[in-house]
Amino acid sequence: MKKKLLSIILAATMAATVLAGCGSSDSGNASGSGSAAADSSNGGATADTSNAGGSGDNTLTVWTWDPNFNIYSIREAEKIYQKENPDFKLEIVETPWEDMQTNLGTILGSGNLSQLPDILLMQDFAFQKYAITYPDMFTDLTASGIDFSTFGAGKVAESTVNGKNLGVPFDAGTEVACYRKDLLKDAGYTIDDLTDIDWDRFIEIGKDVKAKTGYSLFSTQAGSADFIMQLVQSAGGEIWKADGTPNFVGNDILIKSLETYKELFDTGVMATANDWDSYIATFTSGKTLGTINGCWIIASVQADENQSGLWGLTNMPKLTGVSSATNYSNQGGSTWVVTSNCKNVELASDFFAKTFAGSNELYDTILPGAGAISCWTPAAGSSVYSEPIAFFDGQAIYAEIADFGAKVPGFERGVYFTEANTALANVATNIVNGADIDAELKAAEDTVNFDMGN
Amino acid sequence: MKQKIGLNQKRNLFGWVFLAPAVILIVVMSFVPAINAFITSFKTGNGADLHFAGLTNYLRIFKDAVFIQSVKNCFFYLIIQVPVMLVLALILASMLNNRKLRFKGIMRTCIFLPCATSLVAYSIIFRSLFAADGFVNLVATKLHILSEPYNFLAHPTSAKIVIIIALVWRWTGYNMVFYLAGLQNIEYSVYEAAKIDGASPLQTFFKITVPLLKPTILITAIMSTNGTLQLFDESVNLTNGGPSNQSITMSHYIYNQAFQGVPKFGYTSAMSFVILFLVAILALVQMKVGDKRD
Structure with a gap:
């Protein structure tokens, strides 16, 4: 009798698990009314759940990854849009970028x-x-009513294919260099000494700072060529030939970037970290006194309240001896995509037109709230940009980043x-271990x- | 006569009814995808735009320097880690099988415990243990074994050794449990007889334990070989294949090719079948070598 009861409980648990499994996969697909028909293995029982999930006509599902940054931003956009459309709702699924790639694949x-x-x-x-x-995964937004001319042209180009606008620009990844002013002062330098300089001068200062304080000036993550790419971009370089094939061998700007990387590594002016967490730890907990990366890194710099007022921000050094070199580059940045599975393109377009492509209020909220640097030109005139930031000792950093x-x-x-990127990361790893640049x-x-x- | 056949058929029918759920699940979840992958492995193209191209993918594999590197890495892990782990497991098992030993239960649990941990979690812990400013470096520098911290994961050989240490830690207990189970089937009187005849513990181990455990050793060897060739989590989370693909495994490379860059599902399916082929051959060799029953 006991066994019978046990087996019934077991069977019931299994049945519940199976049903719950199907149910959850359908709710993750809230918009997909009618998807049950395509998925024959689900059977009739789950068709009801799927229809129930897709009932809200004013609900849009969103995949995005950072609770402090882009999830926060689109939540704010949702609030603004809800003022006119009270029954509008976003269902946000937190999806790390790596998972998103796997899912999309x-x-x-x-x-x-x-x-x-x-x-x-x-x-x-x-x-x-x-x-x-x-x-096939994109919805063409060219005629959706979103005014793409209000975004920076370079940014719009990233999401334009064959003259079609396939995305709504979100944030930029303008390169910034942040340093601890108190530690620089100990070594006898100021932020101005590190502004508008080239990498030779940077290494000179770096060696001196390292000798006096023991700190490296900044760090990079091993196994990634992001920093090399930033250097190449800062000098207006290319990694592709006109015919689309890789342009590595004999590419002077790339070679100069790799040589700079090696020198930074050899002198210890640049520290390396094996993974992302220890990379962040290098500048938050005292191995380097600064960081050079896309401006979204500011969110990590500001993690420790105790360091408020100690940081300063400036531009990155430029490549030495390259005529096209500048002190400006870019790392990262992202764009909203309306997928071809969107059942209510009109609603999605209207949502973007009235928020990310038309609301000063939104950008005024998310700039101080998340450090989201807008690509929407009208927002650059906002007074929020010129406000001093206490963490950076009253520096109006957002105005500078926009500049x-x-x-x-x-x-x-x-x-x-x-x-x-992977191939160049291997080059970077091998040359610091003594391999020949040209052969690599x-x-x-x-x-x-x-x-x-x- | 007629009724008897009916009864047999009825019995068979019941048998099939009980088998059906498992059979259907295995066919739908394993066989159908495997056959589809096999078909895909003959196609080429990027993303969803695939077309048949015969053996192109299979020929391409032999020209792929990174894949060949990953095969070498996997065999490096295999040749060093599997013997070390199995010998350790065997020694631990025969030690724990001693009837006079106290706290056996606790010790068994402790040695088995690592394999109840999550693959990702333990990989990340090993990564931080062996980081440049990690625990291992801290201890080694404090004890003056190293003069300055050594970045284990930034050098090809040490990165591979860290992976092997991690694997041995994670899987020794698992294999030990198989041996312990095998040892229960060996009569204790055999050991007593050996003792009376004056056999040393070492002789007992080699002359009694090892030969009688042969079937178990064979199955653990096959399982470990299989597992090592399909190694994925440790490569991804512990070293991320680095430095410069020197510790990447075949499965990790396949994942990178399928999901990191421009997706190449045809090529990656072909590589998966190469792994299947390698595993099958190695298992066959081990069975031929290990199984001496006529």
Whole structure:
């Protein structure tokens, strides 16, 4: 008798698990009314759940990743849009970028687009890749009523393919350099000494600071070529030839960038971290006295309240001996995408037109709230930009970043950016261990060519 | 006569009814995807735009320097880690099988516990243990074994060794449990007889324990080989394949090719079948070598 009861309980648990499993996969796909028909293995029982999930006509599903940054921003946008449309609702699914890539690969590869959300946020460096490989996943927003001329032209170009606007620009990743002013002062330097300089002067100061205080000036993450890419972009360089093949061997700006990287590493002016968490820890807990990265890094710099007032912000050094070199670059940035699975494109377009592409109020909220540097030109005139920031000792950092942003040279990332980045990361790792730059670049070019199927 | 066949059929029918759920699930969840992947492995193209291209993908594998590197890495792990781990597991198992030993239960649990931890969690913990400013470096510098911190994960050989240490820590207890179970089937009187005949513990181990455990050793060797060739979590989370692909495993490279850059599902499916092929061959060799029953 006891056994019978036990087996009934077991069977009931299993049945519940199976049903819950189906149910949750459907609720993750709130917009997909009618998706049950496409998915025959689900059977009749779950069709009801799916219809119930898709009932809210004013609900849009969003995939995005950072609670302090882009999730916060779109929540604020939702609040603003709700003032006019009280029954409008966003269902936000926190999806880290790595998971998003895996999800998109699986969904798009299987061709079952009904699993896509209505809206998702896409890293700019991956935009062209998806636009070329999976053109079916996008909704063309060119005639949607969103005024794309109000965004910075360079930023809009990232999400434009064959003259079609496939995304709504969100944030920029203008390069900034942040340093601890108190520690610099100990070594006898100020922020001005590190402003508008080249890398030779930077290394000179760095060695001196390292000798006096023991701190490196900044850090990079090993196994990633993001920093090399930032250097190349700062000098207006290219990593692709006009025919789309990799342009590594004999690329003077790239070689100069790698040489600079090696010198920074050898002198100890630059520290390296094995992973992202220890990278953040290098400048928050005292191994380096600064960081050089996209302006979204400010959110991490500001993590420790005790350091308020100790930080200063300026531009990055420029490559020495390169005529096109500037002190400005870009790392990261992202764009909103309305997917082809969106059942209410009109609503989604109107939402973006009235928020990210038309609300000063939104940008005035998310700039101080999340440090989101807008690409929407009218927002740059906002008084919020010129407000002093206490953490940076009263410096009006956002006005400066906006000013830097206007001077960033253009950079063609291409469809195979991730492959190029990985290959160049290997070059960087090998040359600091003593390998020959030219031979390594040749090997990297071969690898990327191989990945491209050439 | 007629009724008897009916009864047999009825019995068979019941058998099939009980088998059906498992069979259907296995076919739908394993066989169908595997066959689809096999078909995909003959296609080429980026993303969803795939077309048949015969053996192109399979020929391409032999020209792929990174894949060849990943095969080498996997075999490096295999050749060093599997023997070390199995020998350790065997020694631990025969030690814990001693009837006079106290606190056996606690010790068994402690040695088995690592394999109840999450793969990702333990990889991340090992990564921070072996970081440049991690615990291992701290202890080694304090004890003056190292004059300055050594970045284990930034050098090819040490990165691979860290992965092997992690694997041994994680899986030794798991294999030990198999051996302990195997040891229960060996009559204790055999050991007593050996003792009376004056056999040393070492002789007992090699002349009694090892030969009688042979079937268990064989199955653990096959499982470990299989697991090592499909190694993924440690490569991704502990070293991220670095430095410069020197510790990347085959599965990690396949994942990178499928989901990190421009997706190449045809090529990655082909690589997966190469792994299947390697695992099958190695298992066959081990079975031929290990199984001496006629």
